[in-house]
Amino acid sequence: MDLDVFVAAHRGEWDRLTALLRRRRRLTGAEADELVVLYQRTATHLSQLQSSAPDPVLVNRLTTLVARARSAVVGTRRATWRDALRFFVVAFPAACYRSRHWWVTTGVVxxxxxxxxxxxxxxxxxxxxxxxxxxxxREMTRPGGGYESYYSSSPAAAFSAQVWTNNAQVAGMSLAFGALLGLPVLWVILQNAVNVATGVGLMASADRLDVFLGLILPHGLLELTAVFVAAGTGLRLGWTVIDPGPRTRAAALAEEGRAAIGMAIGLAAVLAVSGAIEGFVTPSGLPTWARIAIGVAAELAFLTYVFVLGRHAALAGETGDTAATDRATEVPVAA
Structure with missing residues (x-):
């Protein structure tokens, strides 16, 4: 690309767009239409420059101009409670449903x-x-020993906060590691499997497996499901690096990455529920059947949330990505 020729050919359009932006509150209908057209053309020019002749001064100028024009065309808005409601009713369950094959398989394995x-x-x-x-x-597996006393080792509120923080970190690591082809996610899952298997094996050897399951199932069902969702999403993100499908690799990673960030927020809320169960229900004096019933109810509620609300939203075209108005403008560029 001859940069001087390119600038000479399009400078008039950029100057006209700048002039329209200066008086955008007093535009006629025809001028508003012209502003939209010039915005789209300038966005295309910016993409062409970034891919063919990335002159920093000119790219910076057009980036600013495109940002101003986008604000004028799309408008600015503030997040409201409706955005939060849409996220938890539509976007998050749809994202969980779309990655169901990955996290259900992770849970089974x-x-x-x-x-x-x-x-x-x-x-x-x-x-x-x-x-x-x-x-x-013997100290770990005896009645009232390490495995049982662990759940009442701190006040319920403090214990719930501690557990929630730890589990949220595990989920966040699983999501973040997805960009590294998903391989570190397998290590995170293996570590958690070893920890749980150690408790199962030691308590079973002491003929107290029923006690262990009575302690872990109330909170563990929902907690582990959230970890599986995070791991499955991380693995899906890693696979996107390998096989982006019909999208470009950059576009695929951007879309799946934005959905993964949203899932981190949603899973933090899910883990807060499991943390509350672990802090207040698991060490409580309720009968074992009642504690397990609470855990099963929480798990069934989440699965219903994903496979009913999530399926409905996914079939309607929801992907879990941010709303279209909140994404950067994507303009096709000739190869």
């Missing part, structure tokens, strides 16, 4: 892995001896 490792630990005393000394194992 995780469960099978925990069952296999738990059985291996329970059936092999030599494996247990590598985890801790015999006295320490």
């Amino acid at each position: 995780f469960t099978l892995l925990v069952a296999a490792m738990g059985w291996w630990i329970a059936a092999n005393p030599e494996v247990q001896s590598t985890i801790a000394a015999p006295d320490e194992l």
Whole structure:
């Protein structure tokens, strides 16, 4: 591209757009239409310059001009409670539903892995001896020991906040690591599987697996499902790097990345619920069946939320991405 020729050919359009922006509150109907056309043309010019002749001074000038024009054409708006309502009723459940194959598969593999490792630990005393000394194992698995006292080790509110923070970090890491082809996500999931399997195996070896399940199921069903959703979304994002489909890789990553950021916010809310259950319900004096029933109810509510609301929104074309008016303008550029 000959930059001087390009500037000479289009400077008049840029100057005209600048003039229209200066008096945009007093434009006639024809002038408003002209402003929209010039905005689209200038956005195309900017894309062409960025890809072919990235002169920093000119790119900076056109970037500012396009931003001003976009504000005039699209208008500015403030986030309202309706945006939050739309996110939780439409965008978030749709994003969860769209990635369901990834996180359901992650959950199944995780469960099978925990069952296999738990059985291996329970059936092999030599494996247990590598985890801790015999006295320490007895202390962890006895009635009122480490596994049971853990859930009442702090005041319920403080414990809930601590658990929520930790789980939100795990979910956030799973989502963020997706951009690295998803490989670190597998490590995060494996670490969590080992932790759960260790508890299963040690308590099973002490004939107290029922107690362990009674402690972990009330909050663990929803908590682990949220972790599975985060991991599945991270893996999906990683696969997008490899296979973006009909979209360009940059466009695919931008779309899926924006949806992943939204999911981080939604999953933080889900994990806040599981954290409250873990802090107030798990260590409570309720019968085991009642505590588990609360956990099952929370899990069924989330699954209904995803597979009813989410499915409906996804079939209507919702992807979990930000609203079209909040995205950067995308203008096709000739190859």
